[in-house]
Amino acid sequence: MRRLSVFDKVSSKELSNVDVYFLVSSCMIVALGLVMVSSASVAISDSMYGHPYFFVIRQVLYLVIALIVGGIVINLPTEWMHRWGILILLGALVLLIGVLIPGVGKSVNGSQRWIRLFIFNLQASEVAKVCMVIYMSGYLVRRSEQVREKLSGFLLPLILSVIFLFLLLLEPDFGASVVLLGTVMAMLFMGGAKVYQFLLLLFGAFVALGLVAVSESYRMKRLMNFTDPWADPFNGGYQLSQALIAYGRGEWFGLGLGNSVQKLSYLPEAHTDFVFSIWVEETGMIGGLLLILLFGLMVSRAFKIGNDSLQLSRPFTGYLCYGFAILIVAQVVINIGVNTGLLPTKGLTLPLISFGGSSLIITLTSLFIIARVDIENKRVLAVVENEIEPKNMGLDRVQDS
16 A cells, blocks of 8 residues: 655755756746846836836736745655646646636636636636646556557547647637647657657647637638738737837847837737747847747756656656646747747747746746656665665655555
């Protein structure tokens, strides 16, 4: 019978030994996020609430909540997620259904994606993406042979993904649908799915998402506008053309922090979906590349921590780190692609940088889980290298009752 403590406290020494590059890059991105929310939201905050720092004060509050949640999560053994992955997934499914219920879900700009909470509005899709990663990590461990050898092992998570995609499209949240499906596909590929299955799935996903994209007139209009925003710069192409103007103003070294012109009610969603454009306007192409490099460093270290787990025969935590890293990469690529006109306009935030409680709390929670994995890896290494007696490592233990 398995016995596992609900909490396994992480010591301050262990916390200080977390991968330094992962820790430093994560902290720097969070700090830059606060700076950019403060700068990019000045105009809209003043016009809506009468003072320029409403949004940054809210973002600081969300950060405090995220740190509290992260402080709890980092003291939870990852084996709990492994054990309860199916229930966690069902909880996400309940949230996605609940957000569609009138009186429970909150509608903003025609999309019903949020559930009203006391302090902030919880975006169900943000929770769903993380819950899917946790479930898929456990699934790839439990059904590793089926995923590699049988079509049924490959199809089951896809069926679950289709259910989630259907609920997300009802909100509608096309961007979250793309990220979730892409993450599931990538994790199946890393789990050993056959190449031909992956290619067929990739083709099917492109066809399905293409049909969804053209099924609604507003989506088709976005596709047409993104190819040439200057053809209609004061209507359908307005947002992208204003973002491109921000890049032109920034040139190589930017106008300086706080000196953006486009944030002064020219560029819509300057503090959320298009915050990267303001960042480049104020810090230039050099600043934009530095931020991308910081994301690259953070994600690469997350992949390394995941690889360390696999080397230590801890596949669940390895896939967990891979999944969270893929989620962040997908959102960064899509957001920057939208900001630069490489992809059609979608409502997807830049992780840790854009204003938003759900995104900040959920993303930081996933980073705390990666830090927990790194701590557990180091505990295993201590046992292997020093041959010490493992007491309570917060890992999976089987004991006789």
